[in-house]
Amino acid sequence: MENSSSDDDSDTLSEGSDLQLFSEHEFSSDTDSDDDTQQTESSMEPDSQQTEATDDDFWSYDLHPVDIAPFTEQYLHIxxxxxxxxxxxxxxxxLHKIRPLIDMTRGNFQKFYKPGKCQSIDEGMIRYKGHHYAQQYTPGKPIKRGLKIWMRCEQSGYTNDYRVYLGKHDSMCGPxxxxxxxxxxxxxxxxxxxHVFFDRYFTSIPLLQTxxxxxxxGCGTIMANRKGxxxxxxxxxxxxxxxAEQMQHNNLVxxxxxxxxxxxIASTTSDPLGDGPAQRRKTIVHYHTSLSHFDLLTI
Structure with a gap:
């Protein structure tokens, strides 16, 4: 039985966004058969006349250009x-070649998940060992060579927003x-x-005031020699x-x-008169004599 709504469905797809959804019967290879007749032989099966030709007339010394169809598939192009x-x-x-992908992902990150009260800003590294003008080398990080991404994330780790760092070519590069x-x-x-949290690489007194x-x-660890x-x-x-010892200026502690x-630490989120516990991570090392290895447990 034919589907009477097929015309309506095709119109809906043509008028939709770039990301269209297809059902299994709507999305098929261009090499599929045009009819519903079940094939008994593979479409790549060679002709029996070609395989059975063994006489001298099959080959010739008359050479001519080989007839090859052009390659029509394309690389990923954004x-x-x-x-x-x-x-x-x-x-x-x-970043022109991937700018639509960056804009699309950033837009969706912010569209489908509203940021919570507490946010964290830090850098992330994408491992890359090739040659690229934006490649960074950070010897103190788990990923030492790669592309640096500035990220604003939730406590759960969800990325709310990000920016690719281009090194010396970045408009933000400098003091x-x-x-x-x-x-x-x-x-x-x-x-x-x-409330936004970051480490001492980012923290400054003027930043918290702004x-x-x-x-x-904002709240972050800070280098003691920072101005202010x-x-x-x-x-x-x-x-x-x-x-601990504290000093205060208005909301800045x-x-x-x-x-x-x-x-x-410098902060505009902390109550200096508050009384709360400080949590710190502690690493416990277990040595298994029978297995001859260490297990690290961080709590």
């Missing part, structure tokens, strides 16, 4: 190279790179009361692990907390 602006112009995009990365990734969070002026609260951090807290006398060594 963007139109002809639309790329010339090198050196303000509109030149070094205060970490500060500019945070500002860029926090633009969609203005006036929503989010974020707060747009309704975004109170000099009284750079080398404090904290005899016991867990001892500077803290030094003694762990194995002093840890300096």
């Amino acid at each position: 963007n139109d190279n002809q639309a790329q602006a010339p090198a050196g112009s303000p509109n030149y995009d070094r 205060s790179l970490g500060e500019r990365v945070v500002k860029h990734l926090c633009k969609p969070l203005k006036w929503k009361g989010h 974020l707060e002026s747009y309704g975004v609260y 951090f109170p000099s009284q807290l750079k080398n404090p006398h904290l005899p016991e692990r867990g001892d 500077a803290t030094v907390w003694n762990d194995a060594k002093p840890v300096h």
Whole structure:
């Protein structure tokens, strides 16, 4: 029985987005048979006359060009190279070939999952050992060579937004790179009361003040020699692990907390009068004599 809605379905697909869905009977290879007759022989089965020809007339010394059909399949192609602006112009995009893919993924990340209260900004590495102008080398990281991605993520690890770092060719490259990365990734969070966390590579006193002026609260470890951090807290006398000392300016709180060594923190999210536990990771090493190996357990 024929499907009376087939015409309507085809119109719907033609008017839809670039990402169309096909059922099994609608998506088939262009080499499939045009009718429903079941074939008893493979379409690649050679002609019996070709395999059985063994006389001298089968071969000839008369040579001529071989008749070969052109190759029609294409490589993965995302963007139109002809639309790329010339090198050196303000509109030149070094990621032009994959820009639609970047825009599509970033848009969907933000469309289908609203960011929670707490966000984290850090770098991620895509392992890559080839040659590329944007390749980064970070000897202290698990992935030492690859492409760097600035990321804003949920506590669950979900990526809300990201930006590919182009090294010396990146428009953000230069002094205060970490500060500019945070500002860029926090633009969609203005006036929503989010709390954003980062490490000392990004943290500065002016950054925390700027974020707060747009309704975004920040917290991060900070290098004690950063401009604006109170000099009284750079080398404090904290005899016991867990001892802390704090100073405050409006909502901006500077803290030094003694762990194995002093840890300096700047924040606009912390209540200096609050009383809460500090959680730290502890690694336990088990040695199995029968198996002759170590197990590391992080709690």
